[in-house]
Amino acid sequence: MPATLILPLLGLALAAALWAAATLLLANETPILANFAPAEAFRALSRLAVDPVMWDHVGVSLQRVAIGLAAALAIGVPAGILTGVSRVFAQTTTPLFQFLRMISPLSWMPIAVMVLGVGDAPVYFLLAFAAVWPILLNTAAGVAQLDRNWLMLARSLSATRAETLFRVVLPGIVAHILSGVRLAIGIIWIILVPAEMLGVSAGLGYFILDARDRLAYPELMAAILVIGALGFLLDYGARWLYQHWLHKG
Amino acid sequence: MNAPQPLAPPPGTDAAPETVLGAERLSFAYARSGPVFADVSLGIRRREIVCLLGGSGCGKSTLLRVLAGLETAAAGTVRFLGQPLTRPHPRSALVFQQASLLPWLNVFDNAGFGLGFKHQPAIDAAARKARVREALAAVGLAGREHAWPAELSGGQAQRVALARALAREPELLFADEPFSALDAITRAEMQALLVDVVHRWQAAVLLVTHDIDEAILVADRILLMAGKPGHIHRAWTLSIPHPREDHPEAVTALRLQILSALRAGNAATAPHAIPS
Ligand SMILES: Nc1ncnc2c1ncn2[C@@H]1O[C@H](COP(=O)(O)OP(=O)(O)OP(=O)(O)O)[C@@H](O)[C@H]1O
Ligand SMILES: [Mg+2]
Numbered sequence: 001m002p003a004t005l006i007l008p009l010l011g012l013a014l015a016a017a018l019w020a021a022a023t024l025l026l027a028n029e030t031p032i033l034a035n036f037a038p039a040e041a042f043r044a045l046s047r048l049a050v051d052p053v054m055w056d057h058v059g060v061s062l063q064r065v066a067i068g069l070a071a072a073l074a075i076g077v078p079a080g081i082l083t084g085v086s087r088v089f090a091q092t093t094t095p096l097f098q099f100l101r102m103i104s105p106l107s108w109m110p111i112a113v114m115v116l117g118v119g120d121a122p123v124y125f126l127l128a129f130a131a132v133w134p135i136l137l138n139t140a141a142g143v144a145q146l147d148r149n150w151l152m153l154a155r156s157l158s159a160t161r162a163e164t165l166f167r168v169v170l171p172g173i174v175a176h177i178l179s180g181v182r183l184a185i186g187i188i189w190i191i192l193v194p195a196e197m198l199g200v201s202a203g204l205g206y207f208i209l210d211a212r213d214r215l216a217y218p219e220l221m222a223a224i225l226v227i228g229a230l231g232f233l234l235d236y237g238a239r240w241l242y243q244h245w246l247h248k249g
Numbered sequence: 250m251n252a253p254q255p256l257a258p259p260p261g262t263d264a265a266p267e268t269v270l271g272a273e274r275l276s277f278a279y280a281r282s283g284p285v286f287a288d289v290s291l292g293i294r295r296r297e298i299v300c301l302l303g304g305s306g307c308g309k310s311t312l313l314r315v316l317a318g319l320e321t322a323a324a325g326t327v328r329f330l331g332q333p334l335t336r337p338h339p340r341s342a343l344v345f346q347q348a349s350l351l352p353w354l355n356v357f358d359n360a361g362f363g364l365g366f367k368h369q370p371a372i373d374a375a376a377r378k379a380r381v382r383e384a385l386a387a388v389g390l391a392g393r394e395h396a397w398p399a400e401l402s403g404g405q406a407q408r409v410a411l412a413r414a415l416a417r418e419p420e421l422l423f424a425d426e427p428f429s430a431l432d433a434i435t436r437a438e439m440q441a442l443l444v445d446v447v448h449r450w451q452a453a454v455l456l457v458t459h460d461i462d463e464a465i466l467v468a469d470r471i472l473l474m475a476g477k478p479g480h481i482h483r484a485w486t487l488s489i490p491h492p493r494e495d496h497p498e499a500v501t502a503l504r505l506q507i508l509s510a511l512r513a514g515n516a517a518t519a520p521h522a523i524p525s
Binding site for chain 1: 317337353362368
């Protein structure tokens with residue numbers, strides 16, 4: 001085993017031990033809490049791991065992440081470029097964006113449901129709304145930090161707007177966009193579960209409420225483990241993308 | 250029509266095929282900092298290396314950008330191969346003080362950057378590759394095509410920037426202090442390389458520098474810019490054979506001339522100049 005893995009694994013094992021001790025202690029007073037012990041959770045997890053229904057929930061959640069992120073990119077990158085390029089646009093929108101950014105996306109839930117109806121649409125809206133800010137702000141910062149000589153080079157080649165955008169500006173800000181994406185994924189993943197607790201009938205957030213209603217507490221804990229693990233993997237993937245791009249450069 | 254300036258091209262030379270670039274009575278002012286230069290006329294002949302020399306802030310870079318078509322003059326005209334310049338000419342290329350390579354492209358793609366752009370002369374992919382290969386070989390980087398810019402030294406990066414300009418097969422190369430960020434040894438190498446490749450490519454060069462020795466080593470003609478607003482204060486045509494290191498007396502004599510002209514130019518514009 002690589003030495004770099006020893007300490008992280010030790011940390012995880014320690015957390016599991018604390019978790020076991022806590023459930024053991026608390027179960028003395030509240031017997032139902034024994035259901036939340038790690039042994040129960042991992043047993044449920046191994047059952048769920050081969051349950052196609054569970055994989056459907058995971059698939060639905062990941063698909064929502066992808067759609068929410070895609071929407072956030074589709075809005076955040078152009079708006080970020082506009083902010084970086086146009087001083088007027090930046091001055092007009094900055095206070096507004098800073099204001100909107102500080103509102104918990106979940107506050108919009110009732111309005112989103114009223115406007116978009118019950119179902120996936122309000123969830124997509126919430127995820128995109130939450131994720132757009134880090135992408136937008138990082139994109140704008142990337143444009144502001146572009147090497148002026150690259151733009152001069154493009155002008156010396158009489159580059160068209162599209163050539164300048166796609167051959168210089170966009171590749172020049174990919175690193176910034178990717179670090180925005182990494183932040184966005186973290187936010188989306190955190191917003192996803194509560195968003196899925198409202199008016200949808202699939203996904204990990206739904207699964208947690210469903211497990212609660214079925215009194216299937218070990219499954220509930222297993223779902224929490226799955227959420228943590230998937231979030232970790234998503235973040236790892238985003239970080240890998242970012243570093244991969246930087247290494248090339 | 251011209252003020253009695255030693256540098257103004259003789260009337261009519263603009264249209265002559267021997268002149269790559271002709272500028273007449275150019276003036277330029279930034280909105281914020283006022284006039285930068287005024288009434289500048291100059292001509293650059295085919296295959297000629299012209300050095301624009303002058304103190305810091307006298308407007309050399311601005312003049313270069315106007316001549317390259319990157320900024321529009323407030324007054325005067327710039328002609329490239331006889332045609333009025335409205336935007337950077339496809340047969341001109343730029344090299345800056347920083348190599349400014351695109352870090353997401355490898356050396357080969359950096360050297361070929363922009364060859365396929367819409368406003369560049371259309372050439373097919375095979376010809377494009379051949380040009381890039383040839384240019385990289387000329388600057389001594391054959392075999393490094395797949396390296397990333399981050400893996401290059403400053404001198405190598407500047408070689409790629411030079412190759413990027415050569416690949417365009419320019420009639421005129423604009424270079425703004427291209428070697429001033431390099432160490433003295435690399436700089437000397439690059440100066441020799443520049444003279445060598447522009448001769449082989451039969452390109453003319455406008456080289457902005459504030460290094461008198463660099464100008465003396467490479468130039469066919471030196472223009473000294475001074476004043477506020479800037480103007481061409483003096484000019485020298487050099488006939489010292491290459492390599493100029495072999496002619497120390499001629500070089501030293503010219504150097505002293507330039508130094509004293511520089512001092513006179515500065516004195517004329519210094520705020521506390523005492524009229525003699
Ligand atoms: N974008 C700009 N906006 C306003 N003023 C500018 C701008 N660029 C340059 N200037 C001013 O124009 C003058 C000439 O600048 P320029 O860069 O052409 O000088 P230079 O001769 O190239 O100097 P250096 O040797 O330091 O490169 C300077 O006074 C400078 O402050
Ligand atoms: Mg300059």
